Amino acid sequence: MQFLVQILLVVAVIAFSLVLMRGASNARHMAIRRMLLLAMAFVAVISILFPAILTTVASWFGIGRGTDLVLYGFIVVFLIFMATTYQRFRQVEISLTKLSRRIAIDETPRPWEGPEGSPQTGSNPRIGG
Structure with missing residues (x-):
């Protein structure tokens, strides 16, 4: 079994x-x-x-059992995973913020353009036409 x-x-x-x-x-x-x-x-x-090898390695580090060594290893790996995931999340968040700002600027209506994005035609009040 x-x-x-x-x-x-x-x-x-x-x-x-x-x-x-x-x-x-x-x-x-x-x-x-x-x-x-x-x-x-x-x-x-x-x-x-070969679980006995793990116990032998644990005893080299002054740890009583191999399962304790595995637990300590998982704790270290989990902390590294959390740190790298946080850094990756921050980078994605910064990129998303920059992209949102770019889209907001691009989609802002410009008073010098008409409703379809083309220049307005007709008289210009500054020129007096």
Whole structure:
């Protein structure tokens, strides 16, 4: 039964990693993302198949159990995720503000143009016509 659970977890880690590898803003980010995901997937698969190794690594850091090491690792990863998501959200918010301002300026009626956006015809009160 444990072997079946391990196989399912390994398949889930691989599938999740493949999904996360898709799409990135540029080639450099894509390469960094792929390397980190492959490293994380490798560590996850090894820790699933050989849980005793995780406990050994935890003892090197002075942590009693491998599960505690995983918890601490998830806390660190979550904090990094929150920081990067916040930065990305701020950039999107700034871009949206700039775009909204540009649209507002572009759609503002101009008194020197007619209702269809073409110059007004007829007499000009400044010229006296």
